[in-house]
Amino acid sequence: MSAAANSRNLLKTIPGLLISAFFLWYTFHNIPLNEFRALRAVHPAWILGVLGFTVASYTLRCVRWSQMMPRNGRSLRAHFAVCARVLMTSLAANNILPLRIGDIMRIFTYSDDLGTAPSVILSTVILEKLLDIFVLVLLFVSTVGRIATPRLRLIATISLAVSAIGLLILLVAARSLQAPVQRLFARLPAGPLLKKIEHWITLALDATGRLGVAGSLLLLFQSVVIWTCEGMIFLSAIRLLGLSVDGIAAWLAVSFANLSYLIPSSPGAIGPFELAVKTSLVNHGASMSQSAVFGLAIHVWMLLSVTGAGGIIFLIHRIRIHNHKPLLEEIEDLPARLP
Template sequence: MSAAANSRNLLKTIPGLLISAFFLWYTFRNIHLDEFRALRAAHPAWILGVLGFTLGSYTLRCVRWSQMMPHNGRSLRDHFAVCARVLMTSLAANNILPLRIGDIMRIFTYADDLGTSPSIILSTVILEKLLDIFVLVLMFVATVGNIATPHLRLIANISLAVSAIGLLILLVGARSLQSPVQRLFARLPAGPLLKKIEHWVTLALDATGRLGVTGSLLLLLQTVIIWTCEGMIFLSALRLLGLSVDDIAAWLSVSFANLSYLIPSSPGAIGPFELAVKTSLVNHGATISQAAVFGLAIHVWMLLAVTGAGGIIFLTHRIRIHNHKPLLEEIEDLPVEMP
């Protein structure tokens, strides 16, 4: 990667860092240090819930992605082990490196490990994101309540309806849609953006087509269970810290906080995540200071758990295969953006 490309990438990260700094200031501007010191485990038994549902959520993510990926002759155990290692490594990298480097590593760096092409890996990543966003939007619309203005609620409901219809068509009719979609794009004006959209849509159709209707619907069910586990992480943490909120708070928080990743910011959505959690909890019974401190605490836990697990898996694998190439050199060999 050239020095000019490095400079461009650095410039791309600065706006995200500034956005994160603004969100952090806005979230914690009236919170005193004593509020952080007051954080206590009111009901320690709920630690088991936080740990158990975190483990369950990310284990299920690994299972889901291993089912999307072709086996290529590997045993079920070996296939799951490789997919779990690659997925957890990419999630950890996304939390600490800019420009979604973790996803780019998953697609390009580990294509040989997975025994398939970057295009096939990209198709599964696109499908994975579509499933997650659909379930998160569904959860958000079901729990948003008083936070949304009538106009925002209308937009959210329309978005949910469109995404639900689109996802259903994608899951059920992927194979039969490939030729009509190609003919549709062939009639549209040529352009680089449209070409990239056509490429991504074709890949998503290809991924779901390989799985079939039953396999695709199973992935949707797994996605619902994954985000149920995420909601239970938040619920367990609320009980652990003794926050007085209603039963909806955890589910609104997890949906709103994870949708905040769509806002361009620093790696890990630092800033937007905390504000989303704070806004959710304040509207369901928590005080402003409690909600802000909880948002920071749960985000720290999620970042440490995922980054720590992925980092340990990554380093263990490098030691086992005697890979001494510096990580920064590997990153420099990656493309500057998704294909």
């Protein structure tokens, strides 16, 4: 990246930081400090649930992505090891670096490690995001009832129906859709935005077409299991800290909190995540203070566990291959944006 591009990227991060600061203030401005000091593990046995479901969730994410990626002659074990290392490194980078640099690193920096072209990796990243958003929207619509206005419920239901139909078509008929999509975009007015949209749709169709119907449906099933594990992290943490909420609270919180990543903010969605968790738990029986403190605690755990695991994996690999190039120099060599 040039110095001018670095300056522009720095300026782009400032609005996100301001948004995060506002959300943090709005979430915690009326919470007394003694509520944070009062945080206790009421039922310590649930620590095992938090640890176990965190490991399960991110192990399954690695399995899912390794199935999306072509093996290129590697053994299954070696292929999984490389994919897991790259995925965990990129997730850690996304949590601490702006502008989704972790995803850009996954696509460009590690394309040689993965033995495939950046466009192929990008196609799997797009498919991964589509699967996650679909499952999260499904979970949100299923649990949002009490806090949603009729208009919000209608919008959520329509969004779910559209995404479900679109995803089903994508998974089942990807190969047959490629030619009609190209013909459709050929009839539309030429423009950089439409070109990029066509490119991304084509990549997603390529990714699902390589997998076939059975492979694509398996990815959908794995995505449901992944987010079930993620919900169990929240449920285990609620039991650990002794919050008095009903059975729906954890599932609304995990869907709402992860959808909050769609709001432009600082890396890790700091601020929107805490407010989403607080809103979810308050509307299912918890006090305002308990909900806010829990939102902060669960977010700290998710950020530390994923960033810590990814960072350790990243450092071990760099030491093993004797890579002494500073990380910031590697980042400067990355393209300014996704293709």
